[in-house]
Amino acid sequence: MTGGGLLVAGTTSDAGKSVVTAGICRWLVRRGLRVAPFKGQNMSLNSFVTRDGAEIGRAQAMQARAARTEPTALMNPVLLKPGGDRTSQVVLMGRPVGEMGARGFFGSGTGRPDGDRARLFGTVMECLEELRATHDAVICEGAGSPAEINLRRTDIVNMGVARAARLPVLVVGDIDRGGVFASFFGTTALLAAEDQRLIAGYLVNKFRGDVSLLEPGLDMLRGLTGRPTYGVLPYAHGLGIDEEDGLRVSLRGALREAPTAPPVGEEVLRVAVCAVPLMSNFTDVDALAAEPGVVVRFADRPEELADADLVVVPGTRGTVKALEWLRSRGLDRELARRAAAGRPVLGICGGFQLLGERIEDEVESRAGTVPGLGLLPVRVRFHPAKTLARPVGTALGEPVEGYEIHHGVAEVLGGEAFLDGCRAGAVWGTHWHGSLESDGFRRAFLREVAAAAGRRFVPAPDTSFDALREEQLDRLGDLIEEHADTDALLRLIERGAPAGLPFVAPGAPELPGTPELVEETV
Secondary structure, three states, rough: OOEEEEEEOOOOOOOOOOHHHHHHHHHHHHOOOOOEOOEEEEEEOOEEOOOOOOEEEEHHHHHHHHHOOOOOOOHEEEEEEEEEEEEEEEEOOOOOEEEEOOOOEEEOOOOOOOHHHHHHHHHHHHHHHHHHOOOOOOEEEOOOOOOOOOOOOOOOOHHHHHHHHHOOOEEEEEHHHHOOHHHHHHHHHHOHHHOOOOOEEEEEEEEEOOOOHHHHHHHHHHHOOOOOOOOOOOOOOOOOOOOOOOOOOOHHHHHHHHOOOOOOOOEEEEEEEOOOOOEOOOOHHHHHHOOOEEEEEEEEOOHOOOOOOOEEEEEEOOOHHHHHHHHHHHHHHHHHHHHOOOOOOEEOOOHHOOOOOEOOOOOOOOOOEEEOOOOEEEEEEEEEEEEEEOOEEEOEEEEEOOOOEEEEEEEEEOOEEOHHHHEEOOEEOOOOOOHOOOOHHHHHHHHHHHHHHHHOOOOOOOOHHHHHHHHHHHHHHHHHHHHOOHHHHHHHHHHHOOOOOOOOOOOOOOOOOOOOOOOOOO
16 A cells, blocks of 8 residues: 655745655654655755665755654665766765766766666655555655756656656745745746646745735635645744755754853853865754854854864865865964964864875865875875764763764874874864764863863753754644644645646646756755
8 A cells, every 4th residue: 555645845945845844744743644754866965874874865864853763765865965067976775876967977877868867767766655655654855946847857856756656746935035926826837737737735934924914815826826825834933954055054043043041151162164165964063053152153264263262174075175275265274273272173074084184085086195284193095985884982981973974084193082083182083973963972072172262161961952853843843733734734645636726827848758867956
């Protein structure tokens, strides 16, 4: 028996698809249903490692948490990781298989764009079918907009999936950006007739004000399209899940908007994060921002590092490119001054690698041997095989968990042991993403930073990052339960799109064939 399903599409990127998908998952699992999230193809530098060592988008891992289920590669079978020069690494079922450009991917692909597309789409549909066979409902997230008509014939994540699986589609629009009615109507009217038959209705996101003022517009939209609006979600501060890309750090940004507890000590601790190119897993600093009295900001100039008590050099998909960027902006000199003065610096993954003495890279940048910043006694050599792991250990007397995603292998030549890396003076380096989410370790690390920085900062004794994430997900579920027509949503998930939905002119023509695979927008 096949479980129910729904595709959450958006009028634009960042319309709220990820958070709505997570909210629906949490609402459904609280009703006692077995739920799984799904995104056929994701483009993101923010990824996660499952317990069996597969790499998937971090947003899908958080949606799995919302569904109270273990994340697996089935939930995100195709992950594209941009690397510059208009190419992306293709991660298929959790493992890298090659590079993808605008006209297909090469590596272990077929070498024919049509064959590559068919292979990827076949995997996507097999994963979706497997999830639907083992769950009561699968909530799928689309990418970008389903009305990107130049990409429709090669689509493996939006209407391509919806039509193949006969999934009803809920279109989310961000009214805070403006133009939501035009976006809803235009999205529908740009789709071919067969696709339009699956567009069941709309969901307004981030509304501020009195909903009764919006209702005449919703009635007119229904008259124009023949489709209802399934809910109006209010603008809510302090919400968000792990973002897919950009500098919109979910928990950091959320806590900056929401009231937070005052510092426990006499002073705050200021953290500057170097905004390196192709930044990956920037959510590592979310746990720092969750601490009362810790102020996190991004920086791209030396002056912005000067008053920071801690500088974090985060992960990056382009270690050598990030190193060049630091040098071009004079940030390398500021980091060296900090190290010499005993002022704290933390490098994570790619940030750890570039703090070392030397990088040998014939894989990622193919730049050969490049001198690092020389702040840690480490030499790095890039290998074609990617390390994907979920390590556990201890540091600073506390248990730590993390995850590793990297091609560079570090040879540690000295310093004090620190997780898988080392510490030299006030400079720390590790490949472990997510280590700061371990509460005891984070508090111990912040105490070390405060002592080195001479700050009268005291970590809060009871901050639980895990509890904060659960609270966010419950609030997302509450938004769906309280502001959406849940009875109608449940019927949609169980029965599919209603029959007889009208065609909205002009519509797009049907495009035969699948001549090439191009990258989807997120």
